[in-house]
Amino acid sequence: MLQEYRNRPRDEAAEKIESYIAQHNLKPGNKLPSERDMSEMWGINRMTLRGAIQGMIFEGKLYNRKGSGTFVAYPKLNRNLQDLKPFSAAVKEEGKTLQTVLLSREIIESTKQLSGKLCIKLGHPVLAITRKRIVDDEPVMIEVTHMDYERFPKLMDYDFGKESLYHIIENVYGTLITEGTEKLSVTFANEREAGLLEIEEGTPLFNLSGVVKDADGIPIEYFKSVARVDKIRFSSMLTR
Template sequence: MEEKYKNHFRDEAIEKIEYYIIKNKIRPHEKIPSERDLCEMWGFNRTTLRFAIQRLVIEGKLYQKKGSGTYVSEPKLIRNLQNLSSLSEEVRGHNKTLTSKILDYRVIESNKETTKKLHLTLGSKIFVLTRLRYIDEEPVTIETSFMDYGRFSMLTNHDFSKESLYSVIEEEGVTLTKGEESIGITYATNYEAELLNIEPGKAVFYVSGIVYDGEDHPVEYFKSIVTADKIKFSSVLT
């Protein structure tokens, strides 16, 4: 019974904070009142209020600066799992700016994994592209694409820090028609954390999948590490 009342007050505190932000039109990166002020305003104890704030931080609705306070976060970019559009298209649709930094850009021999995913023979040449993607100058994802070099050798002539991979592919006459994607949770390595400007060991999305053309031939096998506080995924149930 005591735990039930705790949960009730915690949920109420979360709702009050969210309503306060909306009612007072507090914009992203603006500060909300201190824990002490909010407790006095609503009569909550500090433990309950602190729990509510931390829950909203985890959900990506608030963020904190040590020694400064608590601030409203930018809304997350929502990626539709049933949409084959590129990240470039998704970001433009939200009136944001996408930029990229090339981390890896080379041709290698396929291993067992890429051979199976791309329906190739072992040792075939594979084009590998790894990019750190930024939304409004904030790092949000590390994306690695694997593609058949024999089919897409022209990709080495493009600068994918400035160009969209999918746009280049379609300009070559290849139509992307469908894909399969899986999403899980992993924990950022020291290297990934440094690139994404997060704490090592923080939970992140691990996304992998294959994109096909109109003849059901694999075009791209991809892997991505995505920050959970900047992007969320949605789907439509039917």
């Protein structure tokens, strides 16, 4: 005889949350009751409830704002993994607003890893740019870009809070961005990332890294990014 299927406690807690959202007609950006209040309301263990909330955050149904609570999520920004268009262009196409905060810009010596990614000598000067991306007034991504400084020295002079890096590369230097490779995995926010993205430490994040090349196959950029799973959806076209 087949055993009767039963939802896990975490799944039942998620169903309670979804029912609450529907019954109270909550909209994107509306706040849920506190974990304590929901736990008492439904007689659910707080650890179970917390697990349900984390699962719904990963699915893009909820999001946490550090120090403020849990909210109903807005529709995610769609990003095609096979698309080399600038992040700013992708955000604009979705009808969303973008702010970019320049966190740091410095010249460092190439490490063994950077030398391999950018095809430059060990110790070669590298321009490292760190930016925070804010979409519709919510921080969604931290990007770290590494480039050959001797090839692109003028990049020290531009305001990347206002200007597109790819636009400058193509229109100032005349370098066409034609191909690249990208890896996608999942990580968890450390203390610094959590603070910058206004989420709780340990929240799941997308972890992206890759190399962008010019028409001659020469590396232009090695990038590493972390992005909020409740704000961005990545997709790819499958062919045979």
